Amino acid sequence: EVQLVQSGAEVKKPGESLRISCKGSGYSFTSYWISWVRQMPGKGLEWMGRIDPSDSYTNYSPSFQGHVTISADKSISTAYLQWSSLKASDTAMYYCARRTVTRGFDYWGQGTLVTVSS
């Protein structure tokens, strides 16, 4: 069974760093890109960027370029999303999703809620 399991909810202060994770199982992790998607409270879905776990090549949405870093460790089938300095506006639910070439984002993680507050 394909699964993407994300790390738990986080509460951080502005200026702190954070890394959240997404562990894939039940499939060949290096065969599918992983994307990260942001959903701010009460808002829609925003594609942030993606990584090819086979070579760690990344692409970012212009809206998120330079604000977050996406990485992966294929040895443990895990992708990461990290911030070096959080802002209150980073408060959101973050989802990882597996992207297939023809079928879109077919599996999603359960989401990680990040709350940034002083």
Next chain:
Amino acid sequence: EIVLTQSPGTLSLSPGERATLSCRASQSVSSSYLAWYQQKPGQAPRLLIYGASSRATGIPDRFSGSGSGTDFTLTISRLEPEDFAVYYCQQYGSSPGFTFGPGTKVDIK
């Protein structure tokens, strides 16, 4: 970057009625790499339709997708109580921007 527009923003219907949701792209979506997702409160999105018209595994046949180029439609033939949710379209063919539309909320009239 391809921009997706969805209409209407909210659709108020009764169970048993037909729902027609629209998604328009700012430029042609390559190879009909257009997907539809359903999201219920507190849940992750779920893939409904890919390739503009193919149902994902386990999706009931009351859900259908159509369209090509820049205009796409999701139709729910007869709304069931569990279908009241937010629906997003997404293009996933134009790397790097796998953009989503703003969503259509289908609520109970």
